[in-house]
Amino acid sequence: MSEKQKIGNYRWRIVVLLFFATTINYIDRQVLGILAPELQNLFNWSESDYGFIIMAFQIAYAxxxxxxxxxxDRIGTKRGFSIAIILWSLAGMAHAAARSVFTFAVSRFALGIGESANFPAAVKTVAEWFPKKERALATGIFNSGPNVGAILTPLVIPIIALNWGWKWAFISTGLLGFVWLIFWLVTYRRPEENPKLSAAEKAFILQDGEETTGQTISWKQIIGHKQTLGICLARFVTDPVWWFFLYWLPKFLNSNYGIDLTNIGLPLVTIYVISIGGSILGGWISSQLINKGKNPVSARKITILMMAVLVVPIYFVSGISNMWLAVLFISMAAFAHQGYAANIFTLVSDLYPKNAVGSVVGLSGFAGAIGGVLFSAAVGLILEFSGSYHVVFGIASVAYLVCWAVLKIFVPDSELIEIRS
Incomplete structure (x- = not known):
C-alpha cells in the first residue's frame, strides 16, 4: 500500500467542491455579458446604461x-459559504424579473455582494483542509474554475437563450448554485470534526500545528502588518489585468482583427483553456520547491517571478498583425496570471493564522477590485484619446514584475505573522 493510500484523499473531495463553486461563480457573473447585445436591443439601453449596470456589480464586489x-472568520466556512451561494444564486435568477436599468443594477449589486465571498471562503477552506506544502496545488485546482466558467458560458448560454429565451439563461444558471449547496452541506465539516476522515489524514492535514481557533481578529491587528500592505498592493496592480482580459478582450479582437459574435468563441476558448494549465502548474511548481526544502513564502515568490516574466511579451500584442500570434501571447499572460493567483492566494494562508485568512483575502481582494475599477476607467480614456491598445498592454506587461518587487520588499521569507485574539 502506497503512502498516499495510507494517508487518504478525502481532502481532495473538498477541492472538487471548491472548483465547482468557483466555476458556477464565474458562469453566473458572465451571463449578462453574453446576453448584453440582445438585452440592449430589447430594453433600449445606452452604453452609459450598460456601464452603470456593470459598475453596480464592481462596486458591490469591492x-x-x-x-x-x-x-x-466569525461565522465559519460552512455557514458562510452556504449563505453566499444562496444569495448570489437568487440574485442571478432575479435578473430574469428585471425590466429597467435600475432593477438590473440592483440584481447585479446583490450578485456582486454574494459572489465576493467565494474566494475568501475557498482560500479559508484550503487553509483548514491542507498542510502548507499542498495548499498552492489545491488553490491552483479550485482557481482553474474561473477559466472553465469562462469557457462554458459562451458555449452554453447562447443555446439556452436561443431555445428557451434569455430569462431561462439566468434562471438555469442560478439553479446550479442550489445543486452545489446540497453536496456542500452533506460533505463539509472541519477536519477536526469530520468522522469520515481517517486519523492518518487528519494528522497529515494538521501537521503544521497552526491555531484553528474561531476567535475573531480585528482589522487593526491585520492592517498593522507590512505583509498586509504588500499583498494588498500586489493585488491592486495585478487584478486589473485579469478584469481587462474579461471585459476588453472581445472588443480588442473585434477592433484589431474584425472578430465578431459569430466567430469570437474559438479565440476566447483557446485563451482560457491554456490559462487553466497555469493555475495548476503554478501551484505544482511552488509545492515542488517546498518539497525540495524551500521556505513556503520564498517558494511562492520565486514562482510569482517566473509567472511575471511570462507576461512581459504581451507588450507587443497591439502591434501584431497575425491574430493567432496575438492570441498566443495573450494566452501566455492569462496562463501566467493564473499561476500567479494560485500563489498569491496561498501566500496568505502561509503567513497568517487560519482565523485571519478570510479577512486578509477579502481585504486584498478589495484592493484588487478598486484597482480594477480605476484601470477600467483608465482603459476607456486611453482608447478614447489614442485609439490604440499599445499603452494598455504596456501597463499589463510590467504589472506582475511590479507585484513581485512589492512582495520582495514587504513580505520577508521567514517572518510569519502571529496575531493573538
Whole structure:
C-alpha cells in the first residue's frame, strides 16, 4: 500500500467542491455579458446604461470583499459559504424579473455582494483542509474554475437563450448554485470534526500545528502588518489585468482583427483553456520547491517571478498583425496570471493564522477590485484619446514584475505573522 493510500484523499473531495463553486461563480457573473447585445436591443439601453449596470456589480464586489472575509472568520466556512451561494444564486435568477436599468443594477449589486465571498471562503477552506506544502496545488485546482466558467458560458448560454429565451439563461444558471449547496452541506465539516476522515489524514492535514481557533481578529491587528500592505498592493496592480482580459478582450479582437459574435468563441476558448494549465502548474511548481526544502513564502515568490516574466511579451500584442500570434501571447499572460493567483492566494494562508485568512483575502481582494475599477476607467480614456491598445498592454506587461518587487520588499521569507485574539 502506497503512502498516499495510507494517508487518504478525502481532502481532495473538498477541492472538487471548491472548483465547482468557483466555476458556477464565474458562469453566473458572465451571463449578462453574453446576453448584453440582445438585452440592449430589447430594453433600449445606452452604453452609459450598460456601464452603470456593470459598475453596480464592481462596486458591490469591492464592498463585499472588504466585509465578507471578516464575516467568514466569525461565522465559519460552512455557514458562510452556504449563505453566499444562496444569495448570489437568487440574485442571478432575479435578473430574469428585471425590466429597467435600475432593477438590473440592483440584481447585479446583490450578485456582486454574494459572489465576493467565494474566494475568501475557498482560500479559508484550503487553509483548514491542507498542510502548507499542498495548499498552492489545491488553490491552483479550485482557481482553474474561473477559466472553465469562462469557457462554458459562451458555449452554453447562447443555446439556452436561443431555445428557451434569455430569462431561462439566468434562471438555469442560478439553479446550479442550489445543486452545489446540497453536496456542500452533506460533505463539509472541519477536519477536526469530520468522522469520515481517517486519523492518518487528519494528522497529515494538521501537521503544521497552526491555531484553528474561531476567535475573531480585528482589522487593526491585520492592517498593522507590512505583509498586509504588500499583498494588498500586489493585488491592486495585478487584478486589473485579469478584469481587462474579461471585459476588453472581445472588443480588442473585434477592433484589431474584425472578430465578431459569430466567430469570437474559438479565440476566447483557446485563451482560457491554456490559462487553466497555469493555475495548476503554478501551484505544482511552488509545492515542488517546498518539497525540495524551500521556505513556503520564498517558494511562492520565486514562482510569482517566473509567472511575471511570462507576461512581459504581451507588450507587443497591439502591434501584431497575425491574430493567432496575438492570441498566443495573450494566452501566455492569462496562463501566467493564473499561476500567479494560485500563489498569491496561498501566500496568505502561509503567513497568517487560519482565523485571519478570510479577512486578509477579502481585504486584498478589495484592493484588487478598486484597482480594477480605476484601470477600467483608465482603459476607456486611453482608447478614447489614442485609439490604440499599445499603452494598455504596456501597463499589463510590467504589472506582475511590479507585484513581485512589492512582495520582495514587504513580505520577508521567514517572518510569519502571529496575531493573538
Amino acid at each position: 464592498i463585499g470583499l472588504l466585509t465578507t472575509g471578516s464575516i467568514l
